[in-house]
Amino acid sequence: MLIDLSEILSIEGKTQVVEAPVSMDFFQSKLGSFPVIEKKPICVTLVNTGKKVVKIEAKGSIVLAIPCDKCLKDVPTEFEVDISEEIDMKASREDRIKDLDEINYVTGCSLDVEQLVHNEILIHWPLRVLCKENCRGICPKCGKDLNEGSCECDQTSPDPRMAVISDIFSKFKEV
Template sequence: MLINLTDYFEVDGKRAEIKVPYEAQVFNDGINELPIVEKDDLNLLVENVGGGKLMLKGDMKVVIESPCDRCLKPVKVTVPMSFDYSVVKPDGFHEEDEDDYQDFMEGYELNSETLINNELIMSLPMKVLCKETCKGLCPVCGKNLNDGECGCDTFVPDPRMAAISDIFNAYKEV
């Protein structure tokens, strides 16, 4: 959604709280398309703080479905976000305002989807597990070991030996 902020840039002290819906149904984290299963509206506070600058403060929460890092089962992950930015009026932009350059601004308009996607990528947890004790998948047959043992020989050879056997295998293929 594009939110026109022209009035806020023009009038010193103008301030409002805006509820902004998040339109995305899926979120691409660069690797996976993660379904968004729940989302609040973004609570956005816009305030003209003088000198052609706006303060933008916001918070929201979304629930996405992300695969468990060990067993790949989809896990619901609540991602809270909050931010605080200042933006400069587009035609008052100077070199020294570089820190206030925000890629979600398109001229006088704020692209809320870009803003929320940026926040989401920064707020995603580093690690997603269905449970702390998740046993993951069998490296041999791929069975989810949380559902029981598969009986495979999962002896992990010394990694140096594995490297040597990779070389042998490579030769075999030639």
């Protein structure tokens, strides 16, 4: 959803509150595509503080299904959107880049709520997602979910000091 900022910029001290629905059904990034399970509208408060400076406050939440890092089951992961920023609308794109202000959700006189939510998800992306603290993962040989029970695969790991000898035996096996 795009919010037009020209009306706010026209009157100093003006405040506008907008409840913007989130329309994304999937979160797309270089990490992959993740379905949106639950989304609440983003409450955006815009205040013209004077001299073409707009204060943007946004609150809301969105829940994505992210696969567990060990067993690959979908884990509902909530992302809170809680932003409070002042944007100088006089500054050009080049000035913002010089100031390392990479606000890509304000273009011209429009605020892109979807891009704002996308940025917040990227910023707060977890390093590791687990379905439960003691997740056992999947068997590397047969792929069975070890949380549901053990499999019949050989789980013994050979002594790494014996790797050279086992390589010799595997090369010279008689058929």
